[in-house]
Amino acid sequence: MTGNRTPLPPGLADGPVYLDYNATTPVDPRVAEAMLPHLTDFFGNPSSGHPYSAEPRRALAEARARVAELIGAREEEVVFTSSGSEADLLALRGAVLASGRARPHVITQATEHPAVLETCHALTRLHGARVTVLPVDGDGLVEPAALAAALDAQTVLVLVMAANNETGALQPIAELAALAHEYGALFHCDAAQAVGKIPIDVEERGVDLLTVVGHKMYAPKGAAALYVRDGVRLEPVVYGGGQERGLRAGTENVALAVGLGAAARIAARDVVGGAPARIAALRDALHQRLAAALPGRVHLNGPEKERLPNTLNVSIDGVMGHELLAAVPEIAASTGSACHSGIHTPxxxxxxxxxxxxxxLGALRLSLGRWSTTADIEMAADTLIKATAVR
Structure with missing residues (x-):
């Protein structure tokens, strides 16, 4: 019994307790079922004019509509991509090159995803872009006053993620987007970690561009999308045919798009149906169990309240996160630290x-999801406590 009456993916049945949902989610069996006919029966090119194209074309449009509905957009504002990194690239490079400015100014923040930070470096190197990286406070949040001070007449685009993948910190997106618009700048939000976990509405947030990632919301890897507000001009990321509003040429991967659409339909129900509250309760129970057994040694990293309902990032005094996880193969989780030639860096x-x-270096990122249960949480907490006690 999974505790939420959704079918259990076969890959979770006999493995370790999975607490790495922020890294990737299992594919929901209902999503796989929706995709299957488009891997077998419906093989036609949606751009062709014969009967074999009709069902792929219809399914592609339906998938686009479901993604749009999840984020409060219009169908024609959704552009399918192969990954969140590609969507970020299309937004960032596309806006900078479409601006036509000799030295466009871009603003982002220090904890942004590498897909954004590395693209910023490339745009500086290749196109002379000027990039400002805003600091964050002790909770990982951008101060609106810092953004206001950095904006100028040459600012083309501001990029701030909705939720951090390590701490779950939720940025004040609506306030930041409003500041960007005062200077005529576009605002992009990488919402890979947020969509499907909390309500995200592009109109309420006031964003011009927003990234959605399938494998963070129970669709397969390789399925993602970029919301592009009507009227926003971007340079294409792939040139050629007219697919995806001319922004990403190439015959569409209908099966993956269908998977993303099916995942969006399920997520739309879950977000309003109590799933975030259920998962937040499990997350808090995990935190409380660890803190009670290890008094004074467990420290929360990131905001206590303004964070994703599924994310717990804690440091435990006296332990290295990677060593602790290596000692508990019964749990699948991550740390956020990097390892180069055997040397771990924070x-x-x-x-x-x-x-x-x-x-x-003592941090653990424990992220819960659709199939997390009370039994999982109790077992994971007790295993971590036991392993910590002997260190």
Whole structure:
């Protein structure tokens, strides 16, 4: 019994307790079922004019409509991509090159996804873009006053993610987007971690561009989308045919788009049906169980309230996160730290928040999801507590 009456993916049946949903989610069996006919029967090119094209074309349009409905957009504003990184690239490079400015100004923030930060570096190197990286506070949040001070007449685009993948910190997107618009700049929001976990409406947030990622919401890897507000001009990411509003040429991957659409339909029901509250209760129970057994040693990283309902990032005094997880193969989770030639370095996200290296290296990212249960949480907490006690 999974606790939420959704079919259990076969891959979860006999493995470790899975607490790495922010890295990737299992494909929901209902999503796989929706995709299957488009991997077998409905093989036609949706751009062709014969009967074999009709069902792929209809399914593609339906998938686009479902993604649009999930984020409060219109169908024609959804552009399918192959990944969140590609969607970020299309938004960032597309806006900078379409601006026509000799030295366009871009603003982002220190804990943004590498897909954004590395593209910013490339645009500086290749196109002379000027990039401002805003600091974050101790909770990992951007201060609106810092953005206001950085904006100028040459600012083309501001990019701030909705939720951090390590701490779950929720940025004040609507306030930041409004500031960007005062200077005529576009606002992009990487919502890979937020869509499907909390309500996201592009109109309420006031964003011009927004990234949606399938494998963060129970669709397969390789399925993603970029919301592009009507009237926003972007340079294409792939040139050629007219697919995806001319922004991404190439015959559409109908099966993956259908999977993303099916996942969006399920997520839309879950978000309003109590799933976030159920998962938040499990997350808090996990935190409380750890803190009670290890008094004074467990420290929350990131905001206590303004964070994703499924994300718990904690440091435990006296342990290294990667060593602790290596000692508990019964749990699948992650740390955020990087390993180069056997040397572990602290998470850039946590160091940007001002955490000392020792605390950052002690961090665990425990992220829950659709099939997390009370039994899972109790077992994971007890296993971590036992492993910590002997260190």
């Amino acid at each position: 998470s850039p996200v946590l160091t940007a928040m001002g955490l000392e290296p020792a605390r950052a």
